[in-house]
Amino acid sequence: xxxxxxxxxxxxxxxAGLGAYIITExxxxxxxxQDGPGPGFFPLWYGxxxxxxxxxxxxxxxxxxxxxxxxxxxxxxxRALAAWVALALSVAALKLLGFLVAxxxxxxxxxxxxxxxxxRVAATMALASAAAFYVLFALALxxxxxxxxxxx
Amino acid sequence: MDVxxxxxxxxxxxxxxxxxxxxxxxxxxxxxxxIMPGLAPxxxxxxLLPLTFAMNPAAAMIMLAGIYYGAKYGGSTTxxxxxxxxxxxxxxxxxxxxxxxxxxxxxxxxxIAAIASFIAGTVGVLGLMLVAPPLARxxxxxxxxxxxxxxxxxLAMVVLLAGRSLVKALLAMLVGLWLSGIGTDLFxxxxxxxxGQLELLSGIDFVVVAIGVFAxxxxxxxxxxxxQGQLLPVPRGLRNLLPTRRDLKDSRFAFxxxxxxxxxxxxxxxxxxxxxxxxxxGVEKAVSRRREEFGRGVVEGVAAPEAANxxxxxxxxxxxxxxxxxxxxTTxxxxxxxVLWGFKPGPLFISDNPALFWGLVASMYIGNVMLxxxxxxxxxxxxxxxxxxxYVLYPLVFGVSMVGVYxxxxxxxxxxxxxxFGLLGYLMRKLxxxxxxxxxxxxxGGGMERALRQSxxxxxxxxxxLATRPISAVMLSLALLILLIPLFNKVNSWRLRALEQNGGVx
Numbered sequence: 127x128x129x130x131x132x133x134x135x136x137x138x139x140x141x142a143g144l145g146a147y148i149i150t151e152x153x154x155x156x157x158x159x160q161d162g163p164g165p166g167f168f169p170l171w172y173g174x175x176x177x178x179x180x181x182x183x184x185x186x187x188x189x190x191x192x193x194x195x196x197x198x199x200x201x202x203x204x205r206a207l208a209a210w211v212a213l214a215l216s217v218a219a220l221k222l223l224g225f226l227v228a229x230x231x232x233x234x235x236x237x238x239x240x241x242x243x244x245x246r247v248a249a250t251m252a253l254a255s256a257a258a259f260y261v262l263f264a265l266a267l268x269x270x271x272x273x274x275x276x277x278x
Numbered sequence: 279m280d281v282x283x284x285x286x287x288x289x290x291x292x293x294x295x296x297x298x299x300x301x302x303x304x305x306x307x308x309x310x311x312x313i314m315p316g317l318a319p320x321x322x323x324x325x326l327l328p329l330t331f332a333m334n335p336a337a338a339m340i341m342l343a344g345i346y347y348g349a350k351y352g353g354s355t356t357x358x359x360x361x362x363x364x365x366x367x368x369x370x371x372x373x374x375x376x377x378x379x380x381x382x383x384x385x386x387x388x389x390i391a392a393i394a395s396f397i398a399g400t401v402g403v404l405g406l407m408l409v410a411p412p413l414a415r416x417x418x419x420x421x422x423x424x425x426x427x428x429x430x431x432x433l434a435m436v437v438l439l440a441g442r443s444l445v446k447a448l449l450a451m452l453v454g455l456w457l458s459g460i461g462t463d464l465f466x467x468x469x470x471x472x473x474g475q476l477e478l479l480s481g482i483d484f485v486v487v488a489i490g491v492f493a494x495x496x497x498x499x500x501x502x503x504x505x506q507g508q509l510l511p512v513p514r515g516l517r518n519l520l521p522t523r524r525d526l527k528d529s530r531f532a533f534x535x536x537x538x539x540x541x542x543x544x545x546x547x548x549x550x551x552x553x554x555x556x557x558x559x560g561v562e563k564a565v566s567r568r569r570e571e572f573g574r575g576v577v578e579g580v581a582a583p584e585a586a587n588x589x590x591x592x593x594x595x596x597x598x599x600x601x602x603x604x605x606x607x608t609t610x611x612x613x614x615x616x617v618l619w620g621f622k623p624g625p626l627f628i629s630d631n632p633a634l635f636w637g638l639v640a641s642m643y644i645g646n647v648m649l650x651x652x653x654x655x656x657x658x659x660x661x662x663x664x665x666x667x668x669y670v671l672y673p674l675v676f677g678v679s680m681v682g683v684y685x686x687x688x689x690x691x692x693x694x695x696x697x698x699f700g701l702l703g704y705l706m707r708k709l710x711x712x713x714x715x716x717x718x719x720x721x722x723g724g725g726m727e728r729a730l731r732q733s734x735x736x737x738x739x740x741x742x743x744l745a746t747r748p749i750s751a752v753m754l755s756l757a758l759l760i761l762l763i764p765l766f767n768k769v770n771s772w773r774l775r776a777l778e779q780n781g782g783v784x
Binding site: 133134137141144145148151155156158161162163164165167168169172173175176179180182183186198199202203205206209210213214217218220221225229232233236237240241242243251255259263267269270271272 | 446459667676696700710739
């Protein structure tokens with residue numbers, strides 16, 4: 127087991143787990159009934175295919191020669207993941223803060239922290255974007271925006 | 279209805295002022311999206327799809343199609359000026375287009391790209407108009423086994439051409455099939471893979487997955503770096519953008535070659551415009567008298583891939599509108615749009631909805647003229663979009679995505695799913711899993727399962743029905759052969775060379 131740390135190894139393992147879950151679930155549903163194939167028929171087969179292929183990927187990743195293109199640049203990835211965490215937090219905060227406040231906070235974080243722009247630029251961007259979204263979507267197009275406890 | 283009367287009806291629809299306006303907005307937006315590296319038409323169409331639900335379907339389809347082919351015009355601008363493909367299909371244009379710009383001929387390069395796009399785009403629409411109706415009539419003979427085989431063939435093509443690793447492409451497709459199976463099984467009312475969540479009983483909305491994987495995933499990938507590339511100066515004035523008579527003469531064959539190859543490749547599921555432009559460039563180079571100059575800035579090296587890239591759009595709409603089978607991510611999203619508006623793309627689509635089909639065809643003629651008229655004089659203006667900083671653009675994509683998803687279902691749960699699929703889209707890029715098979719698996723999964731189960735009901739559970747009916751037997755054999763291709767070294771090395779140019783995006 128020389129190369130258990132590669133992205134292919136871990137992603138293959140995760141997909142093998144998903145394949146096993148699909149097989150387990152599908153096995154509980156009818157496979158073939160009087161009216162033809164049941165709800166378990168199709169999932170069982172793609173679950174088996176997924177488990178087999180992902181295990182193949184895991185095994186091949188262990189025995190393959192290392193290649194430089196397989197490495198992940200975690201420095202770059204951490205920027206993207208930080209942006210994603212900010213997005214996920216703003217989605218989680220929608221129920222409490224509503225779209226306008228949560229979105230403004232998201233923009234402020236991205237501009238000020240991730241792009242290291244001056245705070246006044248970030249604040250202007252956040253307020254202007256939230257206002258523009260409200261005018262364009264809520265007022266002009268009549269598209270509902272998630273409201274928070276304050277009612278907007 | 280014959281072609282001419284259909285086209286007349288189409289122009290009557292497309293020339294309505296409101297439809298002209300949507301067509302104009304679509305091609306402008308498409309051009310801007312094509313210019314922006316990292317923003318793809320698939321993500322943009324997915325993002326805007328929810329906002330079109332209140333629109334007239336013909337107007338919405340005209341606008342979304344405008345984004346689709348408009349992006350292909352825009353992609354060449356970035357390729358030529360920045361040596362970065364604005365969208366995946368412009369990869370090949372970088373080779374000679376950017377070299378022309380470095381040699382001080384950015385204007386003629388941009389001009390020939392616009393002219394090639396116009397000619398080939400028009401040829402592609404002509405092909406769509408002539409091929410789609412007879413193909414739809416032929417497809418009326420299809421039953422469930424043929425549809426299952428056809429969808430299998432489409433998925434096999436997409437898997438073959440989607441990524442360097444066939445195993446990863448297959449796994450992405452299987453994840454798509456799984457996602458399509460989440461929710462209540464309509465045959466038996468069994469709840470499948472719902473994790474105890476009531477919100478999942480009706481399944482996962484395609485829009486959520488498409489926006490998450492394409493728009494959010496792409497923006498996250500773009501946010502990895504703060505800086506921007508070096509933009510070459512953009513020539514001003516129409517005269518500086520027009521190619522010389524010699525350029526046009528040198529490009530004659532490239533226009534024809536790109537138009538024909540682009541359309542034919544477009545009709546094939548999975549191949550896509552990038553492969554079309556790559557093959558067209560290869561053919562042009564092979565027959566050229568000055569093939570050793572390719573890559574150093576020859577005008578045919580821009581004309582051929584740009585022509586193929588634009589003609590492919592018309593071809594890609596043929597299987598979508600006549601068989602209900604999308605061949606790429608963007609056409610998969612257009613299929614979802616049609617279904618969400620209440621249409622059933624397939625053999626009866628054209629005869630049941632002549633105004634929509636012919637209106638779309640006519641609008642594509644008009645849109646191509648608009649793009650030519652706009653792109654030549656306005657290239658300097660469009661190029662300014664490239665100077666927009668990431669901190670202005672990317673957060674707005676997050677916002678539009680969130681509003682788009684919320685407007686479909688009004689559900690905060692779906693916004694959580696959007697964030698999750700955004701992460702999935704980003705991780706797939708990092709781990710080199712192609713997204714196209716996932717999205718096609720998701721779009722075709724439900725229909726595929728239905729067709730398979732109906733086929734087995736027809737045959738009392740015997741799989742032999744798929745092998746004994748000639749059309750399904752041929753298509754399934756082809757699908758199997760396609761999946762075995764990587765076992766043959768010579769063919770596989772061609773596939774990998776094509777994908778190196780392609781970046782793995784059909």
